[in-house]
Amino acid sequence: MTPPSWTDGPQPRTGRLDGLRLALTTLTVAPVAGPRRLDRAVAGRAMTLAPAVGALLGALLGGVLAALAAGLPALVAATLTVGLAALLSRGLHLDGLADTVDALGSYRSRERALEIMKSPEVGPFGVVALILVLLLQVGALAQLSARPLPALVTAVAAAVAGGRLAISEACRRGVPAARPGGMGALVAGTVHPAAVAVAALAVAALAVPAVPHRPWQGPAAVLGSLLVVVGLRVHLVRRFGGVTGDVLGFLSETATTVIAIGLILF
Template identity: 65%
Template sequence: MAERRFGAGIRLAVTTFTVLPVPAGRIDRAAAGVAMAVAPAVGALLGLVLGGVLVGLSVAAAPAPLAGAVVVALGALLTRGLHLDGLADTVDGLGSYRDRAGALEIMKKPDVGPFGVAALVLVLLVQAAALADLAGRSPGAALAAVVVATATGRLAVTWACRRGVPAARPNGLGALVAGTVGRPALAVATAGVALAAVAAVPGRPWQGPAAVLAAVAVAVLLVAHAVRRLGGVTGDVLGAAVEVTTTVAYVGLVLG
């Protein structure tokens, strides 16, 4: 039973965070808990692909801004743009200053408002600029930084789905995954990403873990604000947490 639950959780994590056509297994809260706990590992694998492309473009002498933009675009493609969509919807909803029901209704609409557009532009610009900076670093450091930043973005989801965080709606992705990650899994995931981050900034072994923890702190604040305004998390809030946390991690890794 445990093996089947773990396998189902892995498949759910892959289909949630990437475009890979993995056959769906059972989808219940037990599998969701596994999926949200292993989300950083899926992020790390995605980061390997993105980091490899960045290094390849650098070796091919592509201009750093172009390399950064290509990797950002590839990241959106490999995730179907779902996290970016969640960011835009969440910022539109929270920025509307409507009540809980009104904000959730705005988030359900397919259009993107001015707050959402501004958030998308800023996040994409910052990520592309950070990646352009990493393109000028050693291949090993650049690859490690991209892996760590991408894993940290998914670690935000692990934190957003920890026990005690409610769902904003009775159905949807938020209802499936909210409150499914226990403290042991949360601690292991956080320690694993922070440890991997030691290699992300050569000569400064403290900077990588500090960037991870700072990014997670921002994610926790974002989720807490969503809980206050919306009553809990939704799939859009999780997507917003991924993009915001990834962006903060990149900034922390390229400073100095």
């Protein structure tokens, strides 16, 4: 197979769907053809579409959780759903979470921290981060599983969409890449800030039915997670010199977890 071209040239008419193809093939295991052309314009479209892809994936996971919770204990149903979420995203975001936390926990120079992040090995900091995040997600989904079907599905959809919104935010214009190559260099700085704002409002609106008796709580959880993401992104850019693919995964899992917890408070 001929690899796609990594260029910044004008996007051909026939390649206008390449952004959607890239979003689906990068963020999910959807059996769709990859983009014919891979450049920063396509990457920007893909990262802009990330929250929409997340909403679809989250709605699917919410339906699975509801079906499992009808016949299994809540914790078992939630554990299987979190496992399915990792499977459907190839575990990429969890890998980024572990690698980023290992790099942060090393307290080494920027160059050495980036090397640690790139290493295939997972250190103790990464293992602890994975365990903590997965336990929090399982616990939150177990609580959400008792809600009526519409609230449950929209809650999970909002949490997963919010995680992908974090990716869009970290790829907005003005945010540099930490390395000259790799996924981070391809997508960094490609998303228009207005697109991030529109996506944030859409995900917040999606979260309104997630807590039927407190319609403000869902949007508050989404916007609160976005503030956390922005704060972490600023710190990570200062620490590493920019974003990487692993940083995007770290921010995505963090946002998803914060939203899920925010939906079960009170």
